[in-house]
Amino acid sequence: MSKPTPESSSRAVAEEESSTGVIDTEAEQGETSAIQRDQGKVKRQQKGRLGNLKREELIKLYHEMLLIRRFEEKCAEAYSLGKIGGFCHLYIGQEAVAVGAISAIRKDDYVLTSYREHGHAIAKGIAPEAVMAELFGKVTGCSHGKGGSMHLFDKSVNFLGGHAIVGGQIPLATGVAFASKYQGTDQVTLCFFGEAAVNQGAFHESLNMAQLWKLPCIYICENNQYGMGTSQDRAMSLRDVAQKACAYEIAAEFVDGMDVLAVREATLRAVERARKDYLPTLIEVRTYRFMGHSMSDPGNYRTRAEIERHQERDPIKLFLTNLKEQQLIDDGQVKKIETDVRETVEKAVRFAEESPEPPPEDLFKGVYANPISQGDK
Amino acid sequence: MAVITIREALNQALKEEMLRDDSIFLMGEEVGAYQGAYKVTKGLLDQFGEKRVIDTPITELGFAGLGVGAAMAGLRPVIEFMTFNFSILAADQIINSAAKMLYMSGGQYKIPIVYRGPGGSAFQVSSQHSQAMESWYAYFPGLKVVMPSTAADAKGLLKSAIRDDDPVIFIEQERMYGMKGEVPDDDDFLVPLGVADIKREGKDATIVARSLMVPAALKAAEILESDGVSCEVIDPRTIRPLDIQTIVESVKKTSRLVVAEESHPFCGVAAEISVQVMERAFDYLDAPIKRVSGADAPMPYAKNLENLAIPTADQIAAAVREVAYLD
Numbered sequence: 001m002s003k004p005t006p007e008s009s010s011r012a013v014a015e016e017e018s019s020t021g022v023i024d025t026e027a028e029q030g031e032t033s034a035i036q037r038d039q040g041k042v043k044r045q046q047k048g049r050l051g052n053l054k055r056e057e058l059i060k061l062y063h064e065m066l067l068i069r070r071f072e073e074k075c076a077e078a079y080s081l082g083k084i085g086g087f088c089h090l091y092i093g094q095e096a097v098a099v100g101a102i103s104a105i106r107k108d109d110y111v112l113t114s115y116r117e118h119g120h121a122i123a124k125g126i127a128p129e130a131v132m133a134e135l136f137g138k139v140t141g142c143s144h145g146k147g148g149s150m151h152l153f154d155k156s157v158n159f160l161g162g163h164a165i166v167g168g169q170i171p172l173a174t175g176v177a178f179a180s181k182y183q184g185t186d187q188v189t190l191c192f193f194g195e196a197a198v199n200q201g202a203f204h205e206s207l208n209m210a211q212l213w214k215l216p217c218i219y220i221c222e223n224n225q226y227g228m229g230t231s232q233d234r235a236m237s238l239r240d241v242a243q244k245a246c247a248y249e250i251a252a253e254f255v256d257g258m259d260v261l262a263v264r265e266a267t268l269r270a271v272e273r274a275r276k277d278y279l280p281t282l283i284e285v286r287t288y289r290f291m292g293h294s295m296s297d298p299g300n301y302r303t304r305a306e307i308e309r310h311q312e313r314d315p316i317k318l319f320l321t322n323l324k325e326q327q328l329i330d331d332g333q334v335k336k337i338e339t340d341v342r343e344t345v346e347k348a349v350r351f352a353e354e355s356p357e358p359p360p361e362d363l364f365k366g367v368y369a370n371p372i373s374q375g376d377k
Numbered sequence: 378m379a380v381i382t383i384r385e386a387l388n389q390a391l392k393e394e395m396l397r398d399d400s401i402f403l404m405g406e407e408v409g410a411y412q413g414a415y416k417v418t419k420g421l422l423d424q425f426g427e428k429r430v431i432d433t434p435i436t437e438l439g440f441a442g443l444g445v446g447a448a449m450a451g452l453r454p455v456i457e458f459m460t461f462n463f464s465i466l467a468a469d470q471i472i473n474s475a476a477k478m479l480y481m482s483g484g485q486y487k488i489p490i491v492y493r494g495p496g497g498s499a500f501q502v503s504s505q506h507s508q509a510m511e512s513w514y515a516y517f518p519g520l521k522v523v524m525p526s527t528a529a530d531a532k533g534l535l536k537s538a539i540r541d542d543d544p545v546i547f548i549e550q551e552r553m554y555g556m557k558g559e560v561p562d563d564d565d566f567l568v569p570l571g572v573a574d575i576k577r578e579g580k581d582a583t584i585v586a587r588s589l590m591v592p593a594a595l596k597a598a599e600i601l602e603s604d605g606v607s608c609e610v611i612d613p614r615t616i617r618p619l620d621i622q623t624i625v626e627s628v629k630k631t632s633r634l635v636v637a638e639e640s641h642p643f644c645g646v647a648a649e650i651s652v653q654v655m656e657r658a659f660d661y662l663d664a665p666i667k668r669v670s671g672a673d674a675p676m677p678y679a680k681n682l683e684n685l686a687i688p689t690a691d692q693i694a695a696a697v698r699e700v701a702y703l704d
Contacts, residue, residue, distance in 0.1 A: 110450070144483030153482035160449055161482060165473050171439050172474060175446020175454075182402065182428065182452060202469075205439030212434070366480045367518045369487035369542035372571035372618045 039313050042259050047322050049261035055328050059337070061103060061260050062323060065095040065316045067341045068119040071128055072291075074345045075118065075135060079295045083353075084135045087164075088149050091119035093290035096315035097222050098123045100263030101190055101283075104271055110158045110180075112173040113192035115150035116222075116289075117162035120192060125157040132348035138355035145358040146366065158187075166227075167193060167200030170219065174206040177217035181278050188274040189217045190267070195284075196227025198241050207248040207282065216274035218267065219282045222257065228293045229301040242284040250282050257287030258315040288313075378561055383525070384554040386532035387417045387493075391455065393564050394539045395425055398453060401539060404431040404440055405457030405494070414459045415495060415554055441467030441492065445474045445544075448488045455539060461496035461510045461548055468513070475544040476519030491538045493547035496524075497589055497639045498676060498687055500552065507676035507683075509640030511587075514546040515617040515649075521545045521570055522616040526591035528558035530614055533568025541570060550589045573620035575627070579609035582633040582697045585624055585650055587613055589687075590637040590669075596690035597637075601697055608697060616646055624650065625657045632663040633700040637693045642670035664700040669693050 050058065072090045079088045091098070094116075102111065102123040113120045121131050126142050134141025135149050142154045150164040160176060163169035173191030180187045197203055198221060210217050221241050225232050232239055245252030251273060255266045263285055270281035288310040292299045323329040381389070395401050407414045409422040409432040422430040433440045437458065444454035458464045464471065471492060478486045498507040515522045521543055525531040531549070538545040560566070576591060577598050586594035591612045598608035609627050613620055628634050634654055636647035647668040654666060672686035698704050 112446075142483070143481060143485070146483045147481040151481040153485050155482075155485040160446075160486070161478075163474070165469055168442070168469060168473055171442025171470060172446035172449065174439070175443035175448070176450045177446075178443055179447040179450030179452045182447070183450075202438055202442065205434075205436040206443075208434060209436065209439055209443060213431075366484040368521075369479055369489075372521075372569075372615075 042256055042313060043318060043322060046259045046261055046318065047326065049259075049265065050322060050326055050328065052261070052265070058323060058328055059333070061099055061264075062316070062319055062329070063337050063341065064099045064123055065260060065319065066337060067128070067344060068095045068099065068122055069316055070341045070345045071122060071131075071348070072118060074349060076291070076295065078135070078349065084149065085137065086148050086150070087115065088135070088295045089116040089293065090289070090291045090295070091116055093310070093314070094222055094224060094257065094287045095119055096260035096319070097220070097257045097263055097285050097287055098192070100260040101192075101220055101267040104264050104267035105188060105190060108158060109187050110160055110173070110176045110189040111192070112160045112169040112176065112189065113162055114166070114169060114194060114197065115162050115164040116194070117152055118149070121152045121154070121159055121162070124154075124159045126152065126154045126159055128344055128348040129351040130154070132352040133355045136352035136355070137357065138352055139358040139362070140351070140355040144362070146362070167197035167202035169193060170197065170202045170206040173217050173219075174210050174215060177210065177215040177280070178213065180216055181214070186275045187216070188271050190220060191217055192220045192222055194227065195221055195223040195225070195232055195241055196230070196235065197221075198244065199236060204247070207245070207250055207280070210280035211248045211250045214278045215280055216278045217280045218270040218274055219280065220267070221282065221284045222287055223284055224287050224289045226289070226293065226302070229297070231301070242282060245282040250280055252282040252284070254284045254286070257285035258313045258318060260315055260319055378559040380557050381528055381560050382555050382557050383528045383531045383549070384415065384417055386528040386560050387535055387549065388419055388421070389560070390532045390535035390539070391418065391421060392424065394536055395421070395429065400451065401453045401455060402429045402431065402447075403455045403457065404433055404444060406433055406435055406459045408432060408457050413457070415551060417549075417554070418457065437463050437466040438470055442470035442474060444490050445470055445478065445488055448490045449478065449486045453489045453539065455491045455493065458492060458494035460506060460551070461494055462506050462508050464492065464494070464510065471514070471520070471544070471546070472517055476517045479543070480519060487542045488544045489542045491535070491545045491547050493535070494549065495551040495554070496548040497550050498552065498683070501678055501680055501683055503678040504675035509638070509671065511546075511548055511616050512640060512645045515646060519544065520617060522548070523570060523614065524548045524588040524616060525614060526553070526588055526612050528556065529560045530568050530574065530612075532560050533566050534570065534614060537567045537570050540567070545570070548588065552589055556592070568614070571615045571618040571620055573611050573613045573623035575609060575623070576612050577608065577610040579607035579631065581607045581631055582635065582701055583609045583611060583624070583627040583631045584635045584637060584693060584697065585611045585613065586637040586693075587616065587646070589639050590693075593688065593690045594637050594693055597693035597697065600690060600694045604703070606697060606701060606703070619650070619653070621650070621653045621657065625654060628654055628658045629661045632661055633697070634662070634666045635669060635693060635696045635700060636666065637669040637688055639671050639687060641673050642668055643673060645670060664702065667696040667700050669696045
């Protein structure tokens, strides 16, 4: 593919075709009315997409997003109680991205992401118990207590980690996609990262190789508009991330990250390109995190009003409203899902609390796959 | 046994291992069409094709990380750095990804990757192209660091490194590529990682040397022989894991130790060896351990200054005389 695809980088094109929800640039700079207009638009656009999926599939998406939301709320609680240590980056507000994108791939496809990864891990199929146990530093955790919040791994579901150096996972994902092509499989790789990672050389080096060698990697930039406490406009000269794909002649899309179905559909298009033709895609997903960068973030770089404006576009509420309005879900079902999710999270916490810590001998376990003790002959 | 150069020995190792295992691929700058900046990969593109011998853009961080990802998905990459000076750009992926993946994934993702290429000084290529990087990489648990000094070791160690399931930093020496030595003809000739080699036996003093300093140490031993001093020369071959036992056994016999290295002295491998010997064999030492290291300055261009920056056989011999209280 030598040029961006039709549903590609230009925001104007995307808007015209209404295939993607587009946030008005003015709006993110604080114009409430624009946000409200946008909210209405996103809702209308999502409504148009509901028919593309079966009812059970729609409900499953809602269920997963809600599970991640409640899981993260519980993490915040456990963190403040000192049960989770280290850094803890919550995904609240961005649930539609991981759930929408991962719903578009197969179980044997690969996912790599950054340190804000609990949502992706759960969406890819790691049991919430194993994720929570990892956060609690228990041996039953998905990384056996060695990784913590930022390094979740599960080989059985091809979840290849959270990586905690900004942009570090991007060359790795490119290599996983390289391996799929080398081995002649049709597996695809999803690589998630924040917009701040786009300023790293790793992003540019990877996209260049991916298009040069035609690798089936889908780069999903979760543009939540802040790299820690630095807003995108203070950090990026060209803020249109999708447009950067032009530099590598890589296909690109711009998607509203508050619409789980828009994310899913964009990912499906990218997956098709990757599976059939080993072609990479860059998807910029505009989203917003409702919580701080991490649990220790004082949040003094943005206003409460700004957060509240974005919360009006809460991806879970938006989706539920549409499901209700289209009578795809009733109050009884909503209640039951809420109860199920609460039980799942409670069960995960109980499991994590009751699990043992890693034994002391684990300190030196797994440093090497082929350990050589000093002077082995 | 054929007599071949270190360059040819490395080439044979790559070829034999790639024939043995389809999951091995070779990637780096100029490894294919150009036949390798130092011709180590000569002929491999013709033999194995573009799928397995891949010329990269100049994008060290990118392809160093791509290799780790490919290893996570089941391949066995051999990544060439045109020189290890350029690995500095890739250090994040080597240190943060390759070295730690197995550990932080709770043992789920092994990374069988080899990063190889020349390190240390070359011929008047100045500050940015003349760096000995081994102490950097040897610092990190999860990495193995290998430095051959003979053709046989080069071949046997590279084959072992490729078969190993851990990330291996394999540092060759540009000045040594043309050096010749006997190499067994056996396709399965392996030199195990983590095992030192006694390059010369002796009883009066131990010289530990690696890479370019091994021929220098052997020459120093010859000089000293004529003075009636018998030197044992030990090449650890693998810096991490370090076969300290062989070194300690030698020191227990000779009671004197000189460690020679091309690298800067500060926080270097010689410092590590010295302290480990002190911890294990202090009571056996008859003199303080002496280091002979490269100059503690960036590498200069001028030929005379460059010569002053790299340790010589004479300097090593002088250090041995010092620990033997001969002067």
